[in-house]
Amino acid sequence: MPWIPPLxxxxxxxxxxxxxxxxxxxxxGVNCVDPAAAHAPARFRLLILPGCAALWPLMLVKWxxxxxxxxx
Amino acid sequence: MTNAYAAVQWNRHKKVYDxxxxxxxxxYLALFFLGGRLLFPPPDDxxxxxxxxxxxxxxxxxxxxxxxxxxxxxxxxxRFAPLLYNRRHLGVSxxxxxxxxxxLVTGYYGAFGVQPAPEAVLAGYVAAARPGAFPFxxxxxxxxxxxxxxxxxSHDFWLANLGAGVWKALHMLVYLAYALVIAHVAFGALQxxxxxxxxxxxxxxxxxxxxxxxxxxxxxxxxAAAPPAAEEWVDAGPAAGLxxxxxxVVVLRDAERIAVFRHGDDLHAVSNVCAHxxxxxxxxxxxxxxxxxxxxxxxxxxxxxxxxxxxTEKIPTFRLKVAGGRILLDPRPLPPGTPVAPAPLSQxxx
Numbered sequence: 001m002p003w004i005p006p007l008x009x010x011x012x013x014x015x016x017x018x019x020x021x022x023x024x025x026x027x028x029g030v031n032c033v034d035p036a037a038a039h040a041p042a043r044f045r046l047l048i049l050p051g052c053a054a055l056w057p058l059m060l061v062k063w064x065x066x067x068x069x070x071x072x
Numbered sequence: 073m074t075n076a077y078a079a080v081q082w083n084r085h086k087k088v089y090d091x092x093x094x095x096x097x098x099x100y101l102a103l104f105f106l107g108g109r110l111l112f113p114p115p116d117d118x119x120x121x122x123x124x125x126x127x128x129x130x131x132x133x134x135x136x137x138x139x140x141x142x143x144x145x146x147x148x149x150x151r152f153a154p155l156l157y158n159r160r161h162l163g164v165s166x167x168x169x170x171x172x173x174x175x176l177v178t179g180y181y182g183a184f185g186v187q188p189a190p191e192a193v194l195a196g197y198v199a200a201a202r203p204g205a206f207p208f209x210x211x212x213x214x215x216x217x218x219x220x221x222x223x224x225x226s227h228d229f230w231l232a233n234l235g236a237g238v239w240k241a242l243h244m245l246v247y248l249a250y251a252l253v254i255a256h257v258a259f260g261a262l263q264x265x266x267x268x269x270x271x272x273x274x275x276x277x278x279x280x281x282x283x284x285x286x287x288x289x290x291x292x293x294x295x296a297a298a299p300p301a302a303e304e305w306v307d308a309g310p311a312a313g314l315x316x317x318x319x320x321v322v323v324l325r326d327a328e329r330i331a332v333f334r335h336g337d338d339l340h341a342v343s344n345v346c347a348h349x350x351x352x353x354x355x356x357x358x359x360x361x362x363x364x365x366x367x368x369x370x371x372x373x374x375x376x377x378x379x380x381x382x383x384t385e386k387i388p389t390f391r392l393k394v395a396g397g398r399i400l401l402d403p404r405p406l407p408p409g410t411p412v413a414p415a416p417l418s419q420x421x422x
Contacts, residue, residue: 036077043079051224
């Protein structure tokens, strides 16, 4: 199956980008997106990190929208 | 509840539940490994890696069936309801077991670093070992991706931020993943079996699970309440026989479920759907004066469907009355959090 190596490479790149975005997101961005996370402990942030890395486009859009709302 | 997020909102029940999961999983793995050593002595023995791969793989299959059976079992018999509570920890445990299985396979068949492991497993192993065989590893890989997404989004944060519809749709993918797992095992491990015992057991488990879901669904439909009689009231069954602190779930013709709770000598009706993760409130109990969801312990006051302060969840309430020993229900939902006067049980019904 020749499509396997490019699929795995693509998945790896997607998750690597996701991790780069997810780390600052769980540290700061999540506080803007969901006020209930503002005072959440580090363990909570660690727990949502894999999901943020996997769904990073969605989380990035939410983060940017939340920032825009705050700036408005 | 939605006051502030915590990593895990621990309570005694969750700790006991998790302890039982850990004992069950590690006990099974140890039994499988030691049993494999005893049953297959040299020279017919398996390597430690193969035994571990099979131990984690079969453990994952068993856990998956247990997880998928808990829902319909709890709907058929309230005694299974405690298993529903904290089911997501069981789900995350299952994912970790399946992940270890995948990592062991990847490491073992990728020669632990001699070859690029994921590609060796997904692209090269089948072709090299059994020309023409179905690439069953790919099926397991896609199933694992779905299980990862489910485990990674199991925290309340995701329900709140993805929205109930998207979150539910994402988690309904478990049925697709289950089909992938069955195909993964059927085209993979079962191809090497000569006795047919494991194939029979897996087939029986799959048919049993599907049958259980169908039976629970059909029984629920057959119990759907009669259409509205005079005015808008629906017969919700006899007033007698409802245990204090427990509920009767009434299924309307449009499949909406309403939980009728008895609290002391009063009756209250609320939506059966928890505002948290759509858990079945009617399978829970009234604890400390609050209707308590059996899944994650979210609580609501029976008379108004509101979570006690400082929490803010609300569910729809319904009007009730008792006449001629029957509970009558107005099927029109009131806005979430609307206070409703309780319907007093008559003395003869108590």
